[in-house]
Each structure stands twice: as structure tokens, then as C-alpha cells.
Amino acid sequence: MEFDYDYIIIGSGFGGSVSALRLSEKGYKVLVVEKGKWFKAEDFPKTNWNLKKWLWMPALRFFGIMKLSIFRHVAVISGTGVGGGSLVYANTLPVPKRAFYTSGSWGQLENWEEELKPHYEKALKMLGAVPNPQLFDADKALEKMAEDMGRKAHFEHPHVAVYFGKEGETVKDPYFEGKGPNRTGCNFCGGCMTGCRHNAKNTLDKNYLWLAQRLGAEILAENEVTDVKALASEAYEVTLRSSTSFFRKTRKLSSKGVIFSGGVLGTVKLLLKLKQKSLPKLSDKVGDDIRTNNETLISVSTANKKSDLSKGVAIGSLLHTDDNSHLEVVRYSRGSGFWKLLHLPLAQGNTPPKRVFNVISQLLRSPVSWFKTYFINGWSRSTAVLLFMQSVDSTIRLKRNFLGSMSTGISSGTKPTSDIPESKELTKRYSKVVNGKATSFVLESLAGIPTTAHILGGAVMGKDASEGVINTKNEVFGYNNMYVIDGAMISANPGVNPSLSITAIAERALSLIPAKSNGAKNGIPEPVDRNTSI
Template sequence: MQHDFDYIIIGSGFGGSVSALRLSEKGYKVLVVEKGKWYKATDFAKTNWKLRKWLWMPHLRFFGIMKMSIFKHIVVISGTGVGGGSLVYANTLPIPKTNFYKSGSWSQLADWETELKPFYQLALKMLGAARNPKLFDGDIALQTLAKELGREDQFEHPDVAVFFGKEGQEVKDPYFEGKGPDRSGCTFCGGCMTGCRHNAKNTLDKNYLYLAQNNGAEILAENEVVDVVPIDNNDGASGYKISVKSSTKVFGKKKHFTAKGVVFSGGVLGTIKLLLQLKQKSLPLLSDTLGDNIRTNNETLISVSTLDKSKNLSKGVAIGSMLHTDENSHLEIVRYAEGSGFWKLLHLPLSNGKNSLTRLLNMFKQFFRFPLSYFKIYFRNSWSKSTTVLLFMQSIDSTLKFKGNWFGGMSSTVSSGVKPSADIPASIALTKKYSEIIGGKPTSFVLESIAGIPSTAHVLGGAVMAEDSSKGVINKNNEVFGYKNMLVVDGAMISANPGVNPSLSITAIAERAMAQIKNKQKDN
């Protein structure tokens, strides 16, 4: 049967972009469907006060690069746009420790640490990984904390997806023998997470997607997939009919395409939501474990604002340093560019406790004990210049489950272990020490301070690997149980807790998945 495309890829993040390039290299005709917009460097918001260019809230006609999704147990920050999460993430590319490969539903399927090693190296090369060369005020304070804890040897400059040439100077493609776009040296402005306006951040539209387009891959932006229906056979052996609609227009006709294969790469929130809907109608053979084994890296995000006007905490790359605080945990310094102070409207004094009443009382105690300090934080100081965000992660495992709800969205329940919590004693203790070093006060997102609901930028799982459909959604080659030529290649496939930023791991596993697919056979 003749199809419009050999493969249609749903989503253009780390998994989708790898799939687009490698499939196009193998001779396949590829279409990438992305609900977000195309962004050039000059299109990004100068500060996060420019909400229409920063936040993705279509019902308000905001078509930016960052989306916030609130669930009962977690607040998820994710990326939207051509290039997916790479547009808004903090650039870090760490390789997980051994426990990641030996835990979770995938642990017995392969010797993952050995098998993925070459693909991690390939991913680092493709993403232009480089060691952060400079430390600034926020990083130096973390280095001081490392010394105080006696863990100076556990402090490091991370590998980041940034081009460190001469600051602001444009050069010909430094990565792909001239086949990629021109690049400019990082200015260390701290604006990575509102979108790099200086052409220094190695986002996916500058490597994988750029090269895929050169191979003939097509990208359909501002559209989202609403249905995937097997043609003729229930298992998709004859291909699929894919229906899409505009994600930015109120009115618009649906488009329909056919493809031999489908790759789901819309991130956890996109892929799991869509698959849960499709399981109820056009893809009933999907595993009943769909939506289970959702992980969050056991994170906390706590802001600390200094009252020392000599410090500039906005200077540097988004994450320029990290400290391994114990064998299961680490702490990273996160920053926004000067002028990006929107977050202060959603932050309250850090408060912990077992229930909302206790947290509220503790929060008001902080207000009354230090009224002048909080007045300066909220009304006098430049929030981003005086504030760093402490990102604390743990590889300790606990899982959630996402289910479809009556409103067409998803809701969360606890699956195994304890529910995610913003009240992690180790994180609170580290925050206190860091606050003392920079002479600051801690605040956190309003739902953390009042409801104890933690935030994460690294939601994972929901379509995990396993030996059969009773334990997972996909096999070790990312193929969906029950269907032919259907794969899940994004954060939803991550089957254990990496305890670090997962972008590199998603890229490496995607590279391995694509390596298993044979080249297209030419018609005689």
C-alpha cells in the first residue's frame, strides 16, 4: 500500500528529533508533527514577563515555549515548540549513575550501562556538549557550600549543550563539518530557559532537526495529533491513518495522513495523554500498564534571594555548577537572565510541615520575623539578579500513575512508594546553608508552600519497557506491544529513576532505538 509517509513522528523533542534524523538517513520519508511554534533566536521573549512568548496557554492565546501542568501530586514544567524541551531546558547533559541501569522494569532486558555507552557518546557529540568554563556568584557560593560540607571533590562544572566560542561572535557551523547552521559564542546572560536569543544554545532545531530537514524530513508545526487508526488490520501491519488539527487556531479543518509507522515522541504529558485517549477507541490493544510508573526524579525547586546588592546571581549559563551531596542526591544552581522576575509573583516564603495549616502558619512566621527582607525581595530588588533556584534531585524511587479524566485531560494517583513531597529534609537543610552563604531568604512556588505539592521539570515514564505487555507498554527496542511499526521514543519510555536531568538519556536511548531499524529497501 502506498502511504503519504513512511513514518510520522508525533513531537519534536529529544526523542522525536533523533528519530527524524536517523529515519531520514535510512531513506524513509518522514513527517514530524509539533503542536508548538517555530522560534528563531530573535523570536524568544527578552524576559519571562513577556508571557505570550514564554508560556504555552493556548486558551489565553499564549504560544510560548514553556508549559505548566498542575496535578494533584505534582506540578510539571515542560517545553513546547519545534525542538521541544530543548528550547526551555537548562542545557545540562549528565550521564546517570549505575543504579539507573539496574533498577525499574527494564533492568533485566539488557546490560544497559554497557549497551548505551556508545550511544551516550554519540548523543554528547550531536548535542555539542562542552564543560562549562566559567563560574559566577551563584556557582561560587555552591562551591563554598561544598567546602563547608567537606565534599569539594564532589563539586563539578557540568557538561552543557552550549557553544563557548568568543562571546557574541558568529562563526560557521563548528559541529557538523559545515553542514549545520552558523553559531555564536555564549554571552553568559543566564537567559537559556526563556529561549537563547544569542544563537549559542544547542537546541534540537540546530542539530538533529536541522540535519533531518536537509535529508528531506518535513516538519508540520502548530498542529497536534488527535487520532491514530490502524489501516485494515487491527495491529497496524498495513499502516496507520493519522488525524491532526491546528493547535493555535480556534477553527480549522482536520488534516489526515497515512504512514507505515508511527513514533510517539510528545513527551510524557503529550504521549501518555494521547495514548490513554486512543486506548479507549482506536488502539485498544495498548497495555493496561499505560500511564503507570510515572517518575519525577524526587525533586524540589527552591529559590534563594540574596540581599547583598554586590552579587549578580543571573550571570552564567542556566545551570553552571552542581554538587553531589550524597550517593543518591545532588544540588544544582539554576538562574534566569536579569529582568526575568515573573516567578516572584508565584513564590512565597519557604515553609514546610505535614499539612497546609502548619505550612501557612510557618510561612506567616517568616513574614513577621523578616518583614524588611521580604519587602526588598518582592518590591525593591531585581528578582532574577538577586535570586538563584536550587534544584535538588534524588535517585530514590517512587512512582505515580496518570489516568484519563472526564475533561479529556489526566489526573494523578500514587502508584508505588511514598507520594512526591516538597518537604525533603536534606533539601531544606542544604537550602538553609546556601541561604546563609549568600545572605538570602528562601522562597518556593505557591503550591509547594501552601499545599506541599512539589514541582518538577523532569517527569518520566508511563510507557515503560518490559518483557511483555503485562508489565510495560514497549519492548527493549521501544516497539509498542500489540502493534506493528509503532514506537514510543521520548521521556515516557524512561523505565527507572535517573536522578539527573534526563535529556541526554532520552537522546541516547532514542539513538539506540533508531539503530535497530533497518534501512529502507529500494523498490525494484
């Protein structure tokens, strides 16, 4: 039979982009389907007050790069657009500690730390990761806190996917012997998470996807996959429809293989739907073992008018606070103060009424200082977001309800919570250093529901279909030439920003797929080593 494509890849994030390039190098005809839009530098908003360009809310005709999904047990921040989460993430690429490789459903299936090491090295080079070269006010405050705690040796300049070069100077591609796009040196504006307007952030459309297109891969933006059916010929029929137009006509394409790379919320939602009818042999573990990195996001706003906490890259420093936890300082560019509308004073309490009382009492005790925090001092200029993560494990489950949308339940362990004692203690310490007040997302303050930018799992690895959705080669149990290669495959809690791990595991999975029988294409040169060793 003749098929439209050898592989259709659903999603263009860290898993989908690696798949697109490596399959194209192997001679396959590839289509990448992305529900979000293409973005050029000038398409990104100047600040996050421009909600139409920043948020993905199709019902309101907002087609931006960030999506906020709220469930009973967690609020999730994710990315949309060609390049997936790389458009909105904070560029930070840490390697997980040893516990990640030996825990979870995949822990005993391979020697993962040794197996993945060369793929981490390759991923770091492909993403152009280098240590952040310069600290600014928010980072220096974290460094001071580390000194006060006696943990200065555990303070780091993290590897970040940013081209630094000479500030504001545009040069010919410095990464792939001129085969990539021109790049411009970072100006440390702090706008990484609203979309880099200065051509410095190493998003996936500037490396993996850029190179894949030049080898023939097609990228179809503003479309979403609604169905995948197995054909008698061991191939697949994929149904698409527009994700942005009012008139959402569908069309069908055929392929020999399918790769699910839509991120946890995209992949798991689709797999749960397909299991009910089109792909009934999918494992019953679909939607199970979902992790949140056991993290909290707490903002601290300083009263010191001389400080500018918005200056720097999105995450320019991190502190390993103990063997299981670490803290990162996150920033938005000056003027990006939208989040303050959704933040309330940091509160504790084992019931919502107690938390509400805690919030109100804080506001009443210091009305003037809280007024300044919200209305006088520029929010992004005066605010650092403390991202606290742990490798301590707890999991939830995603499931389809009777309306066809997703809801959450507890899978194993305790439910996710924003009330993590270590996080609260670190927040107090940082607040003392910067003379600041702590706030958090309204759901955290009032209900104890945590927010995560790192939702993982839901299609994890296992020794068979009773323990996982995919095997150690990322192949879906029950179907040939079908893969899950994105955050849904992460089978343990990394306790750090997961983008590098997704990229490395994707590199390994694609290395195990043989070249097309008629021969691979000329690949790309080895990326330039810009001090990316781990």
C-alpha cells in the same frame, strides 16, 4: 498501498528529533508533527515577563515555549515548540549513576550501562556538549558550600549544550563540517530557559532537526495529533488538527509507522485516549510508573547587592551531595522576575493550615527583608534556584477522568513531596553562604506539592505487556512498527537531568531499525569531538 509517509513522528523533542534524523538517513519519508511554533532567536522573549511569548496557554492565545501543568500530586514544567524541551531546558547533560541502569521495569532486561555507553557518547557529540568553562557568583557560592561540607571533590562543571567560542562572535558551523547553521559564542546572559536570543544554545533545531530537514524530513508545526487508527494493511491513519488557529479543521494522513515523541504529558495523554477506542490492544500499563526525579525547586534570594546571581549559563555547576542525590544552581537572566509572583517563603508542616501559618509567621517576623526580596532587589539578579534531585524511587499514575483530561494517582511507594529533609538542609547551607532567604512555588509552600521539570515514564519498558508498554527496542506491545521514543519510555529514576538519557536511548532504538530497502541516503559527517567524553 501507497502511503503519505513511511513514518509520522508525534513531537519534536529529544526523542522525536533523533528519530527524524536517523530515519531520514535510512531513506525513509518522514513527517514530524509539533503542536508548538517555530522560533527564531528574535522570537524569544527578552524576559519571562513577556508571558505571551514565554508561556504555552492557548486559551489565552499565549503560544510560548514553556507549559505549566498542575495536578493533585505534582506541578510539571514542560516545553513546546519545534525543538521541544530543548528550547526551554537548562542545557545540562549529566550521565546517570549505575543505579539507573539496574532498577525499574527495565533493569533486568539488558546490560543497559554497557549497551548505552556508545550512544551516550554519540548524543554528547551531537548536542555539542562541553564542560561549562566559567563560574559566576551563584556557582562560586555552591563551590564554597561544597568546601564547607568537605565535598569539594564532588563539585563539578557539568557538560552543557552550549557553543562558547568567542563571546558574541558568529562563526560557520563548528559541529558538522559546515553542514549545520552558523553559531555565535555565548555571552553568559543566563537567558537559556526563556529561549536563547544569541544563537549560542545547541537546541535541537540546530542539530538533529536541522540535518533531518536537509535529508528530506518535513516538520509540520502548530498541529497536534488527535487520533491514530490501525489499518488492515498494518499501517496507520493519523488525524491532525491545528493547535493555534480558531478554526481547527482536521485532516488525515497515512503512514507505515508511528513514533510517539510528545513528551510524557503529550504521549501518555494521547495513548490513554487511543486505548479507549482506536488502539485497544495497548498495554494496561499506559500511564503507570511515572517518576518526578524526586526533586525540589527552591529559590534563594540574596541580600548582597554586589552579587549578580543571574550571570552564567542556566546551570553552570552541580554538587553530588551523597550517593543518591545532587544539587544544581539554576538561574534566569536579569529582568526575568516573573516567578516571584508565584513564590512564597519556604514552609514546612504536615497540613496546609500549618504551612500557611508558617508562611505568615515568616513574613511578620521579617517584613522589611521580605519586602526587599519581593520589591526592591531585582529578583533574577539576586536569586538562585536550587534544583535538588534524587535517584530514590517513587511513582505516580496518570489517568483520564470523565471529562477526558488527566489526573494523577499514587502508583507505588510514597507520594512525591517537597518536604525532603536533605533538600531543606542544603537550602539552609546555601542561604547561609549567600546571606539569602528561601522561597518556593506557592503549591510547595502551601500544600507540599512538588514541582518538577523532569516528568518521566508512563510508557515504560517491560518483558511483556503485563509489565510495560514497550519492549527493549521501544516497540509498542500489540502493534507493528509503532514506537514510544521520548521521556515516557524512561523506566527508572535517573536522579539527574534526563535529556541526555532520552537522546541516548533514542539513538539506540533508531540504530535497531533497518534502512529502507531502496537504500539509505548519504548521512551527516561525524560531529566534531569538542571534549565530550564521559
